[in-house]
Each structure stands twice: as C-alpha cells, then as structure tokens.
Amino acid sequence: DAGVIQSPRHEVTEMGQEVTLRCKPISGHDYLFWYRQTMMRGLELLIYFNNNVPIDDSGMPEDRFSAKMPNASFSTLKIQPSEPRDSAVYFCASSPWYNQPQHFGDGTRLSIL
Amino acid sequence: DQQVKQNSPSLSVQEGRISILNCDYTNSMFDYFLWYKKYPAEGPTFLISISSIKDKNEDGRFTVFLNKSAKHLSLHIVPSQPGDSAVYFCAASALSGGGATNKLIFGTGTLLAVQP
Numbered sequence: 326d327a328g329v330i331q332s333p334r335h336e337v338t339e340m341g342q343e344v345t346l347r348c349k350p351i352s353g354h355d356y357l358f359w360y361r362q363t364m365m366r367g368l369e370l371l372i373y374f375n376n377n378v379p380i381d382d383s384g385m386p387e388d389r390f391s392a393k394m395p396n397a398s399f400s401t402l403k404i405q406p407s408e409p410r411d412s413a414v415y416f417c418a419s420s421p422w423y424n425q426p427q428h429f430g431d432g433t434r435l436s437i438l
Numbered sequence: 439d440q441q442v443k444q445n446s447p448s449l450s451v452q453e454g455r456i457s458i459l460n461c462d463y464t465n466s467m468f469d470y471f472l473w474y475k476k477y478p479a480e481g482p483t484f485l486i487s488i489s490s491i492k493d494k495n496e497d498g499r500f501t502v503f504l505n506k507s508a509k510h511l512s513l514h515i516v517p518s519q520p521g522d523s524a525v526y527f528c529a530a531s532a533l534s535g536g537g538a539t540n541k542l543i544f545g546t547g548t549l550l551a552v553q554p
Binding site for chain 2: 356358369370373375381416418420423427
C-alpha cells in the first residue's frame with residue numbers, strides 16, 4: 326500500500342520567495358494533518374482537515390502560512406513570503422477516522438536562505 | 439507550556455536487555471496516548487497506542503503502561519535489538535469530552551541507542 330507521499334523532499338529557496346509543499350494522503354483516509362518539526366519547538370501541529378474541511382488551524386504561525394485541501398487526495402501548505410525562521414522539516418500525516426493513529430509521510434526539509 | 443514531556447533526551451541499552459522510555463503529561467483531559475518511532479530522514483512511524491480506560495497494552499516486544507494518577511506512561515521494549523535504535527516520541531490527545539479533538543501533542547523525543 327502506498328503511504329503518505331510528500332513533495333518535494335528537499336527545498337532550498339531564498340527569503341521572500343513563495344514555497345508550496347504538497348501532500349497526497351493515504352487513499353480512504355478522512356483526516357489530514359500538517360506538522361512542523363524544529364529543534365526549538367519539536368513536532369507541532371499546524372493545521373488539520375476532516376473530509377477536506379479545515380478543522381483546527383490554531384497552530385498556523387501567521388498569515389504567511391496557508392493550507393488547502395481541494396480534494397480528498399491532495400493538500401498544499403504554502404508560505405508566502407518565506408523567511409529564514411520558516412526553515413524546518415514539514416510533515417504531512419493522514420488517518421482513516423477520528424481515533425485512529427496517524428500515518429506520516431517522510432517530510433519536506435525546507436531551507437530558507 | 440509543554441503538555442507532554444520526555445525528560446530523557448537519550449538512552450543507551452545493550453542488545454537483549456529491556457529498554458524503558460518514559461513520558462509525562464500535564465493535561466488531565468488526555469485520554470489517548472501513542473508511541474511513534476522515527477529514523478533519520480523518515481517520518482514518524484506508529485508503534486503502539488493505549489486508551490485511558492486501560493493501564494497496559496502489549497504488541498509483541500512492545501508494551502505501553504499508563505499510570506493515570508501519576509500522569510505517566512512508559513514504553514517497554516523487550517528484548518531490545520540494534521534495529522530499535524531510533525528517536526521515540528510519545529503523543530497524546532483528548533478524544534472525548536468538552537474540547538475533544540483529533541489533535542496530537544508530541545513530546546520532544548528520546549534517542550534510543552541499542553548497543554550490539
């Protein structure tokens with residue numbers, strides 16, 4: 326079975342540029358989560374969706390961050406404009422329904438110069 | 439405010455011995471707990487979970503213990519193998535009651551090294 330697929334695996338870009346991270350959840354999973362991992366803050370939830378609808382975006386750091394889920398098989402996390410402090414590993418995860426474990430992708434390592 | 443704490447950043451054990459990883463939490467609303475394992479350059483992989491209605495859950499070499507009164511859980515790995523060397527995260531959520539959410543709060547992780 327295909328797991329959660331994230332692209333790109335690595336992204337290096339200059340400050341001020343727009344960055345788009347992509348995620349394909351496991352087919353049939355109703356929940357999708359975006360996380361960020363940094364040395365300072367560890368693994369923290371940014372936003373999650375249920376049936377393509379954003380449920381909790383309280384972890385989104387600021388308005389420069391936005392996430393969409395146009396259909397059940399695709400989600401994006403966008404940063405515009407990007408800043409060096411956004412450098413981190415961003416993970417996408419999905420779960421089949423409410424109280425089931427989340428399955429993670431391998432992450433996107435983002436470096437903002 | 440760290441709601442889920444893993445106070446040991448690292449742990450080293452000999453192959454074949456028991457590994458015990460600990461986790462403490464502060465939010466009494468948490469009722470579902472999970473352990474994840476993470477290798478470098480990979481995403482976290484789910485290992486085992488426990489609901490607050492239980493105090494123990496076992497899956498092969500992995501056992502999770504929950505002490506609700508102490509707000510403490512632990513993961514036991516017996517016997518430990520070199521392939522178990524990884525970072526282990528505990529996570530918690532409040533699935534029921536007021537403010538119920540599917541949101542996971544993660545600890546900071548413990549790096550386990552199993553020596554051959």
